[in-house]
Amino acid sequence: MQYRKFGKSDFKVSTLGFGCMRLPLQSTGGEPDMTKIDETQAISMIRHAIDGGVNYVDTAYPYHGGQSEVLVGKALKDGYREKVKLTTKMPIWLIKSIEDCDKYLDEQLHRLQVDSIDYYLLHAMNKERWNTVTQLGILKFLDKAVMEGKIKHVGFSFHEEIDFFKEMLDAYDWALCQVQFNYMEDRRWEEEIKYAASKDIAVVVMEPLLGGKLAANQPDEIKAEFSKTNTNRTPAEWALRWVLNHPEVTLLLSGMSDMEQVEENLQSMDRATVNNLSIEELKTIDKVRDIYEAKTKVKCTGCNYCVPCPKNVPIPNIFGLYNESNIYNVGEQSKAFYKRVMKAEKGVLSCIECGICETKCPQKLPIIQHLKEAHEHLTT
Ligand SMILES: NC(=O)c1ccc[n+]([C@@H]2O[C@H](COP(=O)([O-])OP(=O)(O)OC[C@H]3O[C@@H](n4cnc5c(N)ncnc54)[C@H](OP(=O)(O)O)[C@@H]3O)[C@@H](O)[C@H]2O)c1
Structure with a gap:
């Protein structure tokens, strides 16, 4: 030691x-x-x-x-x-x-x-x-x-x-x-x-x-x-x-x-x-880091500027699960976590597409579209 x-x-x-x-x-x-x-x-x-x-x-x-x-x-x-x-x-x-x-x-x-x-x-x-x-x-x-x-x-x-x-x-x-x-x-x-x-x-x-x-x-x-x-x-x-x-x-x-x-x-x-x-x-x-990073679906940095969302959609957490599922091959685990998010806060289903989050995102991410993709990925 x-x-x-x-x-x-x-x-x-x-x-x-x-x-x-x-x-x-x-x-x-x-x-x-x-x-x-x-x-x-x-x-x-x-x-x-x-x-x-x-x-x-x-x-x-x-x-x-x-x-x-x-x-x-x-x-x-x-x-x-x-x-x-x-x-x-x-x-x-x-x-x-x-x-x-x-x-x-x-x-x-x-x-x-x-x-x-x-x-x-x-x-x-x-x-x-x-x-x-x-x-x-x-x-x-x-x-x-x-x-x-x-x-x-x-x-x-x-x-x-x-x-x-x-x-x-x-x-x-x-x-x-x-x-x-x-x-x-x-x-x-x-x-x-x-x-x-x-x-x-x-x-x-x-x-x-x-x-x-x-x-x-x-x-x-x-x-x-x-x-x-x-x-x-x-x-x-x-x-x-x-x-x-x-x-x-x-x-x-x-x-x-x-x-x-x-x-x-x-x-x-x-x-x-x-x-x-x-x-x-x-x-x-x-090189290993680069390979992992290339698998990132949403370039969210987790800065949290987009939250609180008026409908309490935990946006960075959902993107975190979506990315982890793709990067680390842990689909089942991410889906299980998302199920819990859905239970507590209805996940993406609460989104009313008001777009306030997109005006606050420093990366100018199309958050509404990404949330739909994440929801689809994490529920199928
Ligand atoms: N203060 C805080 O807020 C906070 C937050 C997080 C953690 N912590 C502390 O930090 C500690 C370390 O964090 P962590 O538990 O997340 O550490 P970690 O080392 O990142 O993850 C631990 C997991 O890695 C896997 N593992 C460990 N050694 C391995 C090996 N030789 N080969 C293959 N897999 C191996 C095991 O996963 P599998 O079980 O899947 O095999 C194990 O459960 C915690 O236990 C806790 O005491 C503190």
Whole structure:
């Protein structure tokens, strides 16, 4: 296992962290139930990873319907708690008053069966949630929780609104930031994480395999591109190595869902040092990215300028599903997600073709037409 210095602290963290959002589930025969973790397997996977050198475990209040924190608490019994730094996150969207902060933190400590959490993150931050943080004085609450020893350090996780990221970084003395970073992500993130590293804020990467999409169902052209290199690496190894190639990255979290993946990632991360990829290998990744991008149906950048739609059509989300379905060969998964969108908000069927979205789109996309195509694709 490789280790890197964790931000401002002297702690040397394993470059592979265990993400506990995609733990193995009990097979119940019907639709998978996310709240029913296969406890025996999940505990052995987490402990096997720790025995293999992993010393960072990440969970959050909502994962597996609340059961991830409970499972992690059990996995870290028998001396494993002392071997890792434990991270969980404040469900900021549930916080309506400062009393709620105490309530959720105490519940999380109880679920995890620990006295203290090493890294406590504001979960999935954006501008709107940051307003809640400032209005309710949540940073003061976090300082108090550090003084009381309930948490040791504070950080935040972040997905969207890249333009707001630097402001977040500058707003507090964060120990870490957690960001989505993989070779298909917006290239501007490379600059953003450099800025975080320049401030000695640890950069913890989530979704390094884009939730598994960069590891499975690869189109033949991509398989051919990788096989030209004669390296025998799996697509997962290529993607994980690319993330850790960056000196600004402190560690990556992998949401491993079976023991084989734990084994493979433990082994491949052993070789993933800073600058582990040659110039030629980086060019291979560039070509792979180009192949994926050429499959994009709608050139939507997800800027969200088109929403809110007067009829609440979640336009960027629908285009995201449509594109993912084509790019990553995950049609069935995208259709299942769209079914849920339809159930909640009627999807494209609510569109009255008012065209307000098209006047706001910086790419000047024919949104109404694309929505019809997406609906057709995702429902047949
Ligand atoms: N703070 C936040 O808002 C937030 C958001 C997202 C994630 N996270 C954290 O970040 C962690 C990592 O994100 P992620 O789970 O999306 O990570 P990821 O590594 O992008 O995706 C995990 C999936 O990749 C596949 N995989 C992993 N290793 C593999 C291998 N060696 N070979 C083939 N497939 C492999 C598995 O998919 P299959 O099961 O399909 O095989 C696994 O479920 C999460 O677990 C969570 O702890 C945080």
